[in-house]
Amino acid sequence: MNSDFEIITREKETWGKIYTDIFYAIDNISPFLPEDFLKKKKFYVKGKVLKDFINLLEEEEQKGNKKGFFNKFSSPNLSSINNFKAQNKDTLTQLENCSKCACLNCVVECSFKTCSGCRRNSYIKTCDHSKINVRLHSGFTLDLTNNDTGKENKFKVLATLENCEKEQEYIIIQNIMDSNDRYILYLYPGIKEDTYGEITDEEEFDLIAESFESIEA
Incomplete structure (x- = not known):
């Protein structure tokens, strides 16, 4: 069980940083760009998937703080995490790359693709x-x-x-x-x-x- 929680901790560390970078950028650029231009940015449109993934990780992590029947700690469901990652593989990969992209915090309405x-x-x-x-x-x-x-x-x-x-x-x-x-x-x-x-x-x-x-x- 401990190894399951260690896996969740590592996932949260990795994706939590990406989540912070993505949503900080959205908050940072939103006041300066029109919505139609923002919607062209993949991280703006697909950010909800990352938010849902972080919520899922936190839900599974919380199981370690809850005692079940006979006062035993419940175990996280790694299969639900792995299933979510598999179903959203392309989007999560895209968001990971978005977090490194020069466009992330850019407020220029440029002519690039x-x-x-x-x-x-x-x-x-x-x-x-x-x-x-x-x-x-x-x-x-x-x-x-x-x-x-x-x-x-x-x-x-x-x-x-x-x-x-x-x-x-x-x-x-x-x-x-x-x-x-x-x-x-x-x-x-x-x-x-x-x-x-x-x-x-x-x-x-x-x-x-x-x-x-x-x-x-």
Whole structure:
């Protein structure tokens, strides 16, 4: 039983911090942004799921303070916690990333895609609020074929970037088998699949490379 309560304590520590970050941000930005813009933010719309999860954890934790029949302490129901996490896995993952996102406490009504550009397991690492943002990803890989050799390789997506002045997106990828094999490409998001293109403008290429390198430094 003690181990069950230890699990709940760890869950509360992890998700309690995320809860605090999310709802502090909502309170912080709400006075400065119109509701229609707020509703574009995923953490604003989906925050109730996190609130419900924290309430569930607290309810199960309280069982350790209540004595049942024959004065024995009741045991928490870990299955209800695990079921909730499983049923809301994508939303909780999204909110965890939201808590790290540069958009979280931002009150600028910008022209970036922001939340609408989020893939699963991604968040915006840096944003200059006017031209360029850099989005990081976890577990995002691509199988691409080299046009010259015909060989297929698996690439890890290091980042995607958005230039809202040009209304253009970019993707930076790295060969999983060769960390020195990196590419910066145009990214054209599609309904069924994305497509990519070579950047021929040297100045544009350098801007994207420098924007990414600034977060690697």
